[in-house]
Amino acid sequence: MNVNSAFAIIAEPNRRAILGLLAQSERSVGDIERALRMPQPSVSKHLRVLREAGFVEARIDAQRRLYRIRPEPLREVDAWLAPFRRFWSAHLDALERHLDRMEEAPRRRKGRKR
Amino acid sequence: MNVNSAFAIIAEPNRRAILGLLAQSERSVGDIERALRMPQPSVSKHLRVLREAGFVEARIDAQRRLYRIRPEPLREVDAWLAPFRRFWSAHLDALERHLDRMEEAPRRRKGRKR
DNA sequence: TCATTATATACTACTATAGGTATATGCCCG
DNA sequence: CGGGCATATACCTATAGTAGTATATAATGA
Numbered sequence: 001m002n003v004n005s006a007f008a009i010i011a012e013p014n015r016r017a018i019l020g021l022l023a024q025s026e027r028s029v030g031d032i033e034r035a036l037r038m039p040q041p042s043v044s045k046h047l048r049v050l051r052e053a054g055f056v057e058a059r060i061d062a063q064r065r066l067y068r069i070r071p072e073p074l075r076e077v078d079a080w081l082a083p084f085r086r087f088w089s090a091h092l093d094a095l096e097r098h099l100d101r102m103e104e105a106p107r108r109r110k111g112r113k114r
Numbered sequence: 115m116n117v118n119s120a121f122a123i124i125a126e127p128n129r130r131a132i133l134g135l136l137a138q139s140e141r142s143v144g145d146i147e148r149a150l151r152m153p154q155p156s157v158s159k160h161l162r163v164l165r166e167a168g169f170v171e172a173r174i175d176a177q178r179r180l181y182r183i184r185p186e187p188l189r190e191v192d193a194w195l196a197p198f199r200r201f202w203s204a205h206l207d208a209l210e211r212h213l214d215r216m217e218e219a220p221r222r223r224k225g226r227k228r
Numbered sequence: 229t230c231a232t233t234a235t236a237t238a239c240t241a242c243t244a245t246a247g248g249t250a251t252a253t254g255c256c257c258g
Numbered sequence: 259c260g261g262g263c264a265t266a267t268a269c270c271t272a273t274a275g276t277a278g279t280a281t282a283t284a285a286t287g288a
Contacts, residue, residue: 011125012246016194023197029265042247044266049245063255063264071201078195078202080130083137085192087185126276143235156277158236163275177234177285 006073007080009053014038015046019069022056028064120187121194123167128152129160133183136170142178 010016017036021027027035033043047067050056054073058065124130131150135141141149147157161181164170168187172179 005125005127007121007130008125011119011122013119014246016121020197023201030263039248040265041249041267045246048266065265069198069201071198074195074198075202077191078199081188081192081195083134084183084185084188087137087183088189128276144233153278154235155237155279159276162236179235 004053006053006055006076009049009055009073010077012046012049014042015050015055018043018046018050019055019074022067022069026059026066026068028061028066030064032067118167120167120169120190123163123169123187124191126160126163128156129164129169132157132160132164133169133188136181136183140173140180140182142175142180144178146181 010019014036018032021032021035029040029043029047032038032047033040036043047056047058051058051067054070056067057070058067060066124133128150132146135146135149143154143157143161146152146161147154150157161170161172165172165181168184170181171184172181174180
């Protein structure tokens with residue numbers, strides 16, 4: 001599987017973790033390294049992949065590079081999801097009512113499926 | 115990379131194509147095979163991966179299996195995107211004008227003005 | 229029953245990628 | 259200018275996953 005589509009890029013859990021961090025704020029490589037407890041070369045390599053795929057961009061601050069999100073590729077993913085949303089948004093109201101009822105109702109049986 | 119997360123499953127382009135088809139309607143293996151011009155074993159194998167990951171379920175109709183979408187795993191993906199939406203929703207109006215010009219919108223988003 | 233259609237699985241080979249380790253590059257400051 | 263910090267890259271290895279081919283299973287209808 002080639003890492004060329006946005007989907008392949010975010011298939012890697014560490015990269016998703018990095019993106020999750022950067023969603024909060026700009027961070028240096030060292031910040032990420034410490035926050036995620038990953039070896040530095042690993043962080044740099046994942047950042048390279050993310051950068052080349054357009055998910056992040058770097059800004060130089062002395063010896064550090066501050067990385068931040070670039071949203072475009074994630075928007076692609078979001079767009080791809082569009083045709084599927086009807087599977088849940090259509091029934092969202094009914095589902096919400098259902099969940100509301102379950103939450104407030106006393107438990108009648110345990111071990112519900114799914 | 116283990117194919118255990120929803121993200122790894124949809125990293126494979128053929129699987130996304132299959133899901134795209136099934137988003138429209140239930141289909142048999144043969145339908146998919148013809149629509150996507152893929153070898154039948156390949157279709158079956160991808161469907162197996164999708165099924166075991168909860169993206170699709172099969173219903174038996176004589177010798178055929180009719181596959182259809184199960185939305186849960188895709189909702190996970192949708193949920194993961196939440197923290198990133200602020201990066202583009204702020205500029206959504208401009209984005210929509212842009213998209214209107216590029217592709218055309220098959221479905222108008224409701225209540226969004228420009 | 230047999231032939232045919234529909235789908236699944238087994239097996240092999242290839243390739244891409246992630247992790248680990250070592251080292252290189254580059255910048256700052258004393 | 260040299261030492262130390264921050265980051266990047268090169269190299270190697272292991273492994274997961276896909277495609278391809280052949281074959282198995284199962285249901286149908288003649």
